[in-house]
Amino acid sequence: MARGNTRQRIQDVALELFAEQGYEKTSLREIAERLDVTKAALYYHFKTKEDILVSLFQDLTRPMDELIEWGGRQPRTLETKQEILRRYHAALIGAAPLFRFMQENQATVRELSVGETFKERVVSMVDLVQEPDSAMTDRVRCITALFSLHAGMFFMNNVEGDPEEKHEAVLEVAIDLVTQAHHGRH
Structure with a gap:
């Protein structure tokens, strides 16, 4: 620290x-x-302690906003989508303690309405990695890719293994899903 x-x-x-x-x-x-x-x-x-919490969310959402803005300016290539996942994954790892807090204090997160703004950003992230005319299965793949990054923050704690290796595996699965979805489009 x-x-x-x-x-x-x-x-x-x-x-x-x-x-x-x-x-x-x-x-x-x-x-x-x-x-x-x-x-x-x-x-x-x-x-107040609410101020502290809100400031923590702002610190997480700022890199997300920058990433969403950056992604919006890039060509919609597979390379761009993979880079978005890499950068988002890195931001999530940096905010791991906040994520644990969100998971364990869902009522507080809802009350402070910070959860809403976070959800909106996740929707924007999904839009960046999927194509508007994708088949439903490919849209599900893209949503699942982001959720595997989120799940990697919580559920992988219960999986035996080296933390670094787990992070890499989670990212690889997310990239696989988005790659499959990208190739699946007409």
Whole structure:
């Protein structure tokens, strides 16, 4: 966790505490104590724990937005689609703790409506890797490709093996699915 600045350290520690004892039970005071800073220092960056959570989602959605924008400017080739999956996979791995939080605190995620914006972006990502005139099976392949990247964040934890190898396998399966769908079009 070599993320340097105070804002990022607050986010990291908050997520750790949310994971340990639950979002509801965690107070700003506890976050400040674990960071060994005054509550005022914490307050300078974030007024509430909701602010911390929203900022974490923004940090995840920013790379997604950049990727969606980048993908929209590229030719719709297989190479582009594969690169989109690679970049998205890397962004997800970077946001693994946030993903675990989303999985374990679905009610909070819904309440803060951050879940909605995330869902919209996932829909945009699917649009980038599938063709509008694709057969239904190919559309399912593209959706499954993205969900295998998401599933790789949670379910692969229960699978024995080297984490690096698991990440590569998940990406390979996603790329296979999109490649198959790309070749399946008329």
